[in-house]
Amino acid sequence: MVKKRCFILAIIGSWAISGVAAAQYSQADVEAGFNLYNANCITCHGANGDSIPGVNLRTNQFRRAVTDADLNRLIQTGIAGTAMPPGRYTTADLAGLVAYIRSMRDFAAAPPRGDALRGQTIFEEKGNCTSCHRVNGKGSRVAPDLSDIGAIRSPDALQRSLIDPTGSMLPLNRYVRAVTRDGKTITGRRLNEDTYTVQLIDTEERLVSLIKSELREYTVLKTSAMPSYKEKLTSADLDDLVAYLRTLKGAR
Numbered sequence: 423m424v425k426k427r428c429f430i431l432a433i434i435g436s437w438a439i440s441g442v443a444a445a446q447y448s449q450a451d452v453e454a455g456f457n458l459y460n461a462n463c464i465t466c467h468g469a470n471g472d473s474i475p476g477v478n479l480r481t482n483q484f485r486r487a488v489t490d491a492d493l494n495r496l497i498q499t500g501i502a503g504t505a506m507p508p509g510r511y512t513t514a515d516l517a518g519l520v521a522y523i524r525s526m527r528d529f530a531a532a533p534p535r536g537d538a539l540r541g542q543t544i545f546e547e548k549g550n551c552t553s554c555h556r557v558n559g560k561g562s563r564v565a566p567d568l569s570d571i572g573a574i575r576s577p578d579a580l581q582r583s584l585i586d587p588t589g590s591m592l593p594l595n596r597y598v599r600a601v602t603r604d605g606k607t608i609t610g611r612r613l614n615e616d617t618y619t620v621q622l623i624d625t626e627e628r629l630v631s632l633i634k635s636e637l638r639e640y641t642v643l644k645t646s647a648m649p650s651y652k653e654k655l656t657s658a659d660l661d662d663l664v665a666y667l668r669t670l671k672g673a674r
């Protein structure tokens with residue numbers, strides 16, 4: 423069963439997981455939508471989408487909207503005679519907002535199997551996750567900041583990151599290895615890249631900017647620096663960790 427699931431997830435690749443509905447939305451859209459939501463909607467609808475009486479974005483309880491197309495239209499036109507304002511968004515922004523609203527439902531659906539409080543202790547102690555990750559200002563910058571990971575990843579995606587880090591790598595997080603002309607090797611997490619330069623956080627947490635034409639070698643690594651915790655932690659520990667990660671919803 424576990425094997426089969428991993429196989430299917432591998433095929434879905436970068437698509438958001440958890441249920442048939444979510445499979446249509448890409449993680450990039452969900453993430454973009456999360457940022458747009460925080461910037462444009464959260465003041466009225468709240469972090470959990472339930473601040474307006476009679477409308478619960480989190481459980482997808484709407485008065486009018488049924489389909490994604492309805493949501494798309496409502497977000498653009500607003501709702502006349504109510505506080506819901508019209509908004510000018512690009513097609514990509516709308517796709518992101520709808521993906522995020524739909525994902526709120528999926529993220530909220532399954533009650534956590536583990537204990538978030540125990541998960542936090544495992545995160546900070548036994549799992550030593552803070553040696554690479556940062557949460558709310560605590561921990562290392564070597565790996566992505568996880569302060570809002572519960573808002574942008576489904577529980578399934580979180581679980582998968584712990585079991586198969588390499589299989590769940592996102593292009594943005596990739597590690598790169600660069601060798602300078604004088605033979606110095608620098609490895610780090612890519613933050614930004616254009617045709618001529620690349621910026622990364624090296625293993626000492628320093629921000630480094632490199633000019634590509636001055637490098638002898640430049641490789642994007644295909645395996646994650648993160649170890650798999652499949653054998654390192656018990657399945658109860660993993661459930662606790664996922665329960666904890668799901669509580670991390672800090673706005674960026």
Ligand code: HEC
Nearest residue numbers: 462463466474477484485486487497501504505506507519
């Ligand atoms: C100024 C406050 C405000 C802001 C900002 C706002 N909304 Fe609303 N929204 C409302 C109110 C009030 C309603 C309920 C309208 C009604 O009475 O049916 C609503 C309703 C909705 C609905 C439910 C439609 C239905 O069929 O019931 C959706 C979906 C929605 N808003 C999405 C968004 C999104 C996405 C954003 C950000 C891009 C946003 N809203 C920004 C106030 C706001």
Ligand code: HEC
Nearest residue numbers: 549550551554565566580583591592595596646647648663
């Ligand atoms: C040796 C460093 C390292 C350690 C230790 C580590 N991670 Fe990671 N983790 C990473 C890196 C690097 C990534 C980004 C994925 C990649 O490799 O491109 C990542 C990705 C993740 C992601 C996915 C992030 C996303 O954007 O989807 C989660 C969730 C995560 N780690 C949780 C944990 C937890 C929980 C622990 C402790 C049990 C842990 N990590 C320990 C390096 C580490």
